[in-house]
Amino acid sequence: MNFEAVIGLEVHAQLLTKSKIFCGCSTTFGQRPNSAACPVCLGLPGALPVLNREAVNMAVKMILAVDGSVGMTSVFARKNYFYPDLPKGYQISQFDRPIGIGGRIAFEDNGVRKQIRLTRIHLEEDAGKSLHPEGHSEDFTRIDVNRCGVPLMEIVSEPEIRSPREAYLYLHALKQIVEHLGICDGNMEEGSLRCDANVSIRPVGETKLGTKTEVKNLNSIRGVEKALRYEIDRQIAIVSSGDRVEQQTLLYSDADGRCYPMRSKEESHDYRYLPDPDLVPLQLTPNWIATVQRELPELPLNRQDRYVHDLALPRYDAEVLTSSPGLALYFEETLAACPDAKLVANWIMTEVLARVKGNAAGIAGFAVEPARLGRLLEMIRSKAITGKIGKELFECMLADARPVEAIVAEKGLAPIADSSDLGGLIDKVIADHPKEVARYRAGQTKLLAFFVGQVMRATGGRADPAVTNELLRSKLAQSE
Numbered sequence: 244m245n246f247e248a249v250i251g252l253e254v255h256a257q258l259l260t261k262s263k264i265f266c267g268c269s270t271t272f273g274q275r276p277n278s279a280a281c282p283v284c285l286g287l288p289g290a291l292p293v294l295n296r297e298a299v300n301m302a303v304k305m306i307l308a309v310d311g312s313v314g315m316t317s318v319f320a321r322k323n324y325f326y327p328d329l330p331k332g333y334q335i336s337q338f339d340r341p342i343g344i345g346g347r348i349a350f351e352d353n354g355v356r357k358q359i360r361l362t363r364i365h366l367e368e369d370a371g372k373s374l375h376p377e378g379h380s381e382d383f384t385r386i387d388v389n390r391c392g393v394p395l396m397e398i399v400s401e402p403e404i405r406s407p408r409e410a411y412l413y414l415h416a417l418k419q420i421v422e423h424l425g426i427c428d429g430n431m432e433e434g435s436l437r438c439d440a441n442v443s444i445r446p447v448g449e450t451k452l453g454t455k456t457e458v459k460n461l462n463s464i465r466g467v468e469k470a471l472r473y474e475i476d477r478q479i480a481i482v483s484s485g486d487r488v489e490q491q492t493l494l495y496s497d498a499d500g501r502c503y504p505m506r507s508k509e510e511s512h513d514y515r516y517l518p519d520p521d522l523v524p525l526q527l528t529p530n531w532i533a534t535v536q537r538e539l540p541e542l543p544l545n546r547q548d549r550y551v552h553d554l555a556l557p558r559y560d561a562e563v564l565t566s567s568p569g570l571a572l573y574f575e576e577t578l579a580a581c582p583d584a585k586l587v588a589n590w591i592m593t594e595v596l597a598r599v600k601g602n603a604a605g606i607a608g609f610a611v612e613p614a615r616l617g618r619l620l621e622m623i624r625s626k627a628i629t630g631k632i633g634k635e636l637f638e639c640m641l642a643d644a645r646p647v648e649a650i651v652a653e654k655g656l657a658p659i660a661d662s663s664d665l666g667g668l669i670d671k672v673i674a675d676h677p678k679e680v681a682r683y684r685a686g687q688t689k690l691l692a693f694f695v696g697q698v699m700r701a702t703g704g705r706a707d708p709a710v711t712n713e714l715l716r717s718k719l720a721q722s723e
């Protein structure tokens with residue numbers, strides 16, 4: 244029997260606000276434990292939460308970017324549960340009236356445009372962190388409440404994802420959108436982007452949903468893909484042997500690529516949601532939404548389409564160049580100085596990315612600024628220098644901040660295109676290789692490349708290829 248997977252993803256994105264969602268405490272990552280907490284974070288008696296306007300703006304940005312509808316009135320509720328990392332005993336979240344309804348995330352899968360619909364987008368606060376010190380994991384738990392109250396945006400998809408690969412592409416697209424909007428840093432390792440997956444299987448053609456499990460603890464996009472592949476195979480094996488899948492929550496272990504049961508699934512009504520009496524319903528105005536709409540940047544997929552249609556770049560290049568907003572900006576600024584899009588794309592995807600990789604400063608702090616790279620590429624495009632010299636120059640520019648023209652002049656790297664300069668050199672190359680000359684004249688004209696190579700070697704790559712070719716051809720054609 245053939246099975247298909249039914250996958251829905253819940254993604255928590257930590258919003259890049261400076262302060263928490265209901266108080267003024269700092270959200271900076273890696274602060275001393277319990278140093279960024281106040282009575283509001285802890286829910287102490289008398290403490291009053293005040294909603295952070297910036298968090299609302301960011302959520303609205305996301306909703307508009309994915310074509311969802313903004314709920315003009317949304318309500319915060321207390322989601323009650325007892326857990327050590329949540330000292331006040333409830334988490335403030337949105338329940339039946341979220342800030343965003345519907346929308347979709349689109350991506351490109353092998354040239355096919357697909358889109359996954361969204362159920363909702365809502366705002367909530369994060370919980371704290373339990374720490375189990377090495378060697379004492381049985382003895383005690385340490386609690387760090389710095390993360391309590393950090394703003395989260397939860398993006399819930401419809402169960403329309405059909406394969407681990409689609410889940411990968413969906414998450415990749417979502418990550419790119421929040422990064423382009425500047426509302427989340429997209430860092431899964433640091434927990435800024437967290438994903439839980441609901442997954443079930445059913446025979447192909449069946450419309451009823453099978454029993455689902457929930458996989459948690461997914462901390463990379465590849466991890467999500469691997470965990471889903473494991474879990475789908477596990478469910479298929481159970482059903483194929485005549486057993487039934489048990490509804491449960493699983494933890495994915497990256498170490499061995501397997502999922503382990505965590506606890507039996509808590510139903511959402513177990514949480515006892517109650518409207519938060521300290522927070523009035525959030526009312527948005529059309530004016531507010533229009534202001535956010537005006538600030539929306541171009542989205543990654545639209546940008547890709549523009550690169551493919553207007554700049555005639557291959558889809559692959561467009562995908563690489565829009566993989567981060569910083570890289571797209573670098574590309575466009577370089578393009579402003581050199582209009583050959585394919586030349587610029589090639590250089591950025593090879594020379595630039597190879598050097599930016601693993602460099603903490605990233606593309607924004609790269610030593611060769613886009614305007615300087617653009618000038619260099621423009622010299623190659625207009626044949627003022629050869630591509631080979633271009634690469635040498637690029638090396639120099641990594642450590643030398645001067646304009647490329649200054650470096651060319653100082654190092655004497657300008658190309659030799661003067662036929663009188665090249666002529667003597669070519670005569671010498673011809674004189675030094677009588678055997679090859681004879682073979683060439685006997686009809687082996689492919690040897691021209693050999694002679695060009697000799698001239699290039701003698702000039703350190705500075706000989707203008709077109710002039711060299713022409714001179715060699717004419718001199719080799721002359722009989723002795």
Ligand SMILES: [Zn+2]
Pocket residue numbers: 263266267268279280281282283284392
């Ligand atoms: Zn606080």
